[in-house]
Amino acid sequence: MDLFALAVGNLTSPIILSFALGLFAALARSDLSIPEAVAKGMSIYLLFAIGFKGGVAVDEAGLSGTLLGALLGAVVLSFALPFAAYALLRVMTRLSALDAAAVAAHYGSISIVTFVAGTSVLESAGLSYDGWMVAVAAAMEAPAILSALWLVARSGGGRQMDGELMREILLNGSIVLLIGSFVIGWVTGSEGLARIESFIVSPFQGVLCLFLLDMGLVAGRGLRNARGVLRPGLLTFGVVMPLVGAASGAAAGLILGLGTGSTMLFMVLGASASYIAVPAAMRVALPEANPSVYLTLSLGVTFPFNLTLGLAIYLAVARFLTGG
Amino acid sequence: MDLFALAVGNLTSPIILSFALGLFAALARSDLSIPEAVAKGMSIYLLFAIGFKGGVAVDEAGLSGTLLGALLGAVVLSFALPFAAYALLRVMTRLSALDAAAVAAHYGSISIVTFVAGTSVLESAGLSYDGWMVAVAAAMEAPAILSALWLVARSGGGRQMDGELMREILLNGSIVLLIGSFVIGWVTGSEGLARIESFIVSPFQGVLCLFLLDMGLVAGRGLRNARGVLRPGLLTFGVVMPLVGAASGAAAGLILGLGTGSTMLFMVLGASASYIAVPAAMRVALPEANPSVYLTLSLGVTFPFNLTLGLAIYLAVARFLTGG
Amino acid sequence: MDLFALAVGNLTSPIILSFALGLFAALARSDLSIPEAVAKGMSIYLLFAIGFKGGVAVDEAGLSGTLLGALLGAVVLSFALPFAAYALLRVMTRLSALDAAAVAAHYGSISIVTFVAGTSVLESAGLSYDGWMVAVAAAMEAPAILSALWLVARSGGGRQMDGELMREILLNGSIVLLIGSFVIGWVTGSEGLARIESFIVSPFQGVLCLFLLDMGLVAGRGLRNARGVLRPGLLTFGVVMPLVGAASGAAAGLILGLGTGSTMLFMVLGASASYIAVPAAMRVALPEANPSVYLTLSLGVTFPFNLTLGLAIYLAVARFLTGG
Amino acid sequence: MQTHPAKRVEIIIEEVMEKRLTSALLGADVTGFTVLPVKGGSGRSGHWSRAGQVGRATGMVSVVCIVRPDRLDTLLEAAFAVVEPHIGVVSVTDCEVLRAERF
Amino acid sequence: MQTHPAKRVEIIIEEVMEKRLTSALLGADVTGFTVLPVKGGSGRSGHWSRAGQVGRATGMVSVVCIVRPDRLDTLLEAAFAVVEPHIGVVSVTDCEVLRAERF
Amino acid sequence: MQTHPAKRVEIIIEEVMEKRLTSALLGADVTGFTVLPVKGGSGRSGHWSRAGQVGRATGMVSVVCIVRPDRLDTLLEAAFAVVEPHIGVVSVTDCEVLRAERF
Ligand SMILES: Nc1ncnc2c1ncn2[C@@H]1O[C@H](COP(=O)(O)O)[C@@H](O)[C@H]1O
Ligand SMILES: Nc1ncnc2c1ncn2[C@@H]1O[C@H](COP(=O)(O)O)[C@@H](O)[C@H]1O
Ligand SMILES: Nc1ncnc2c1ncn2[C@@H]1O[C@H](COP(=O)(O)O)[C@@H](O)[C@H]1O
Ligand code: NA
């Protein structure tokens, strides 16, 4: 019953409860809302902090040979998962090929907040992870988009990937900030950390609470506006696909011989679905795909599932597999 | 001269001086201004922090039987104070029935920043208070609006209260966030607090300073634009009514047998006037009432009075009455 | 090689690297951006914190007679530097008299972020400085504008300085906030500081990092849009003029007999160029001057130069001159 | 390029009334509109600015709505019912649109 | 519905000039206007964006002003005096308004 | 005052397409335009609001562009090429401008 206790402990953490509060407020049509600029500010803070801390950890622990393998595994996973998602969607739902490909791109990519929540769970459990896992996360952001565009092109639709879009995807703000602060953390090391620790370490969990409050609000508003969209087939997909992704992440972790913490995070990356970078790319590249399908699924179904149950499951499985 | 020393000590706190700086800057027509999004972000932070800490305090101290009584007293007070305010206004000023009712609604409701400043004064004085006073504060936000609408309806004006407006008032952002974070704090207890303490406790006073700087700016701008409105009668009301409200709050505290801290906060709630929730409700329900009257009175007169002199008086009286 | 080590140490601080990251992201046309409201919020925080800490330092150390002399020196310097800048520009570049005067105003005034970065360097080096140097900084903001307008008037152009513009310049937000928080810090002293220390002291360096990230983004965008403007002559001016300003600042420091830290900061003030207050004043008073010249020069050339090399040089020179 | 006549309606209204207005529009089958933020303004009830405001009592928004000419009256009636007791400005301009089938 | 002819004047002007413009309008007895924020733009002096800006030197605002036709010239003269040496765009459109008594 | 006829084009388009649109405009030698932020809206693809959003997938912007009448077609063609497969509304209004030499 370890898993159960963990799930309950996780469910009653301030982080999850803040998300639930936001969800409740939006569904009850409260006018509670967080300004767009503040939400963006918090996301910049979280990306900077998680990247920086990852870099410092690498500076302290040194780079094991595993990093390159992990990056490679991440890219392969991000390329491959959309195919699994696409196949599942075509079987489980009646989405068009175009919509299915657009959704699939989200599941090959990742959600950095889910990753951050995963590191919180690890910390609570007293487990450590490799600092370079943030680089692995960054590496998984973009490849899935290419797979999705390929799937669309194959079925005769979509527009060609132009260089401009490619540049936009690879240099999108989240990737640049995450990698950039990772490098800064690595270069400045623990001395650098000491100077800004009381900014990026101490208040981190609190900012995460308010950010999740906001995500609950946005997800709740999305669910209200998209009631018609969420057929049972899609809902099921939104819960099954993360498990598939997590299983692939676990396989990658085992093959690479990662520790418990990093394996769990690899599962989280596999399981999570993008809700920032990929939707924006889809609006540009596949304008005919229905955004309320992919946004609702990613933010309204898979994100809450991962946050509430998924993380506990992935940790338990990672422990079991790695004997951690 | 205890009261005097307290007033001076209070007047030279960074919080009050920040408010004064904002007031000065606005009256001198400096272009200093805080972006709307940042101001809203700070208010969300303050509500979340004060609610959460209240909930944790309840978890630690347990719920005494007093809470229910206090909630009931709060609702009664919020319903009743608008009648006193309305009567005073009709006697002391030449406001129309409509404007008088709109102003009265503000004084039955509360200002959460004044409450927060009250808790700061208590902390400086080394006094504690019941954590559930934040729930009491939330309970006083809305009832006064109903009294005011009833007063208007009786004199033949106004619009009927529709279900939509009722929902808006009861689920307005401040109430939902305050109650929500109170519940989160209660559920997660001191373990939850430990995780986010360096976000919601340590920087609290500093954020309050910047927030009061902003309130000074907004109040100063309001005073400049509403010079014509503030006749002597209204000005006097803006200082007398808080004393009436504080007296009622003191009575409630004594009847319920509250301690010094909670009695003082009850006085603060009675004395303070809303400047967020009630004005918005008045724009919807009583569009013909003049907003510059009630906004200027609440934010430009009563708020500064409470902040500078009121809090010191209420603390002294609460100490005297409860022997604390 | 002390200077070299210092420069390298400075170059690999999180602060500088954050600026470099922003610069890189903008030049690579990443869509990374910090919302305007958040950037303004951070600048308000930095001004409030630096002013407050300066005031507390004065309360603790007492006011030496030097302050008045330093203020006087600051005003003289701010009046005088534009003439030097104007002469250099007319010799080194082909800017019109109008554009040259507009640029000159920026170099007589100051950049408060450069000042803040200077205090960081001092702290890292374990050196202290007089708290009232923030008042000296404030005193240097405005006089340079008058010199520039006089230069333009002499050459027959420009508009007359009206009272309204004068008021705007003297009461501009940065000056009011800096002086205001300085006074608050002075009045409340170390007792006041204790209450808000974990807001204005601990997270300061971290906020500075994100603010410099933003400045890098803005500077990079400016450089991209103003490629045509930056002729070699102008570029050289952007590096030479800070050295002239720093030399004047050093002279002022020596004449006034300031310590190493304050002398270094006086050099920083002389060397730095305004990018907030003066550009706005120039838009109003000299609308025909080309803003991309002065903005690019100040933010895109001189600011990075000061940040990366300048500060290290000024510290070394200040140490040498004062024997500190 | 081929364009088609349409009407551009701009409704400047209090932020607190935004949801009521858009519900009324949707209720009248006007499903296309765009809401722009407003920074400040001036009118018979004086000058105002959103700078530093936390409450919603003093803000306005601008709702822009492009409709086929024959839908104008329905729109104006729906809007008027909401705006009537409130402050707010309704203006209508003739315009031409691309892709008329969207309106 | 009954509408009345009016003029919609849109003045896109530098943020630093906003207060001067609105004072000039109020001075010319034009008391109704609404100020919209602007995110960015492009003109002869190049491209700009407010993203991440702290200073006010590069921003613009859009001032929308609906007036009775016979007040147009007063308004334009007041506006022109402010805009003249500065960058900025003034455009006038014919429109129809509800509740003419408000203008 | 002396005014000159011109066209006011308003293009409401997805934020993700903003840069592509303005590049197309600049490419067609339309160098003057102003971008306004948008708070929310509604259309055939439903209701949306920017409140609390971090991503850019759901936002729109409004690009206002004032041109000489003879430049209108070039502008519309450039804009249409970008807008065509995307959601977005293009409207054109007749207007009068001061200082025609600027356009
Ligand atoms: N003639 C007008 N043109 C543009 N906006 C106006 C006009 N009159 C009023 N407004 C806007 O509507 C708000 C309320 O107007 P009022 O009810 O006259 O105080 C003002 O603050 C402006 O934002
Ligand atoms: N033709 C135009 N249409 C719309 N806005 C314009 C136009 N021309 C200039 N602007 C705006 O005015 C600003 C300054 O223009 P300019 O003085 O030409 O650089 C630009 O950045 C735009 O925001
Ligand atoms: N008729 C209209 N008038 C004004 N804005 C519109 C109109 N139709 C659509 N929009 C805007 O364009 C967005 C997308 O429209 P749609 O493609 O119909 O969903 C909407 O959310 C609105 O912001
Ligand atoms: Na994934």
Ligand code: NA
């Ligand atoms: Na009250």
Ligand code: NA
């Ligand atoms: Na200088």
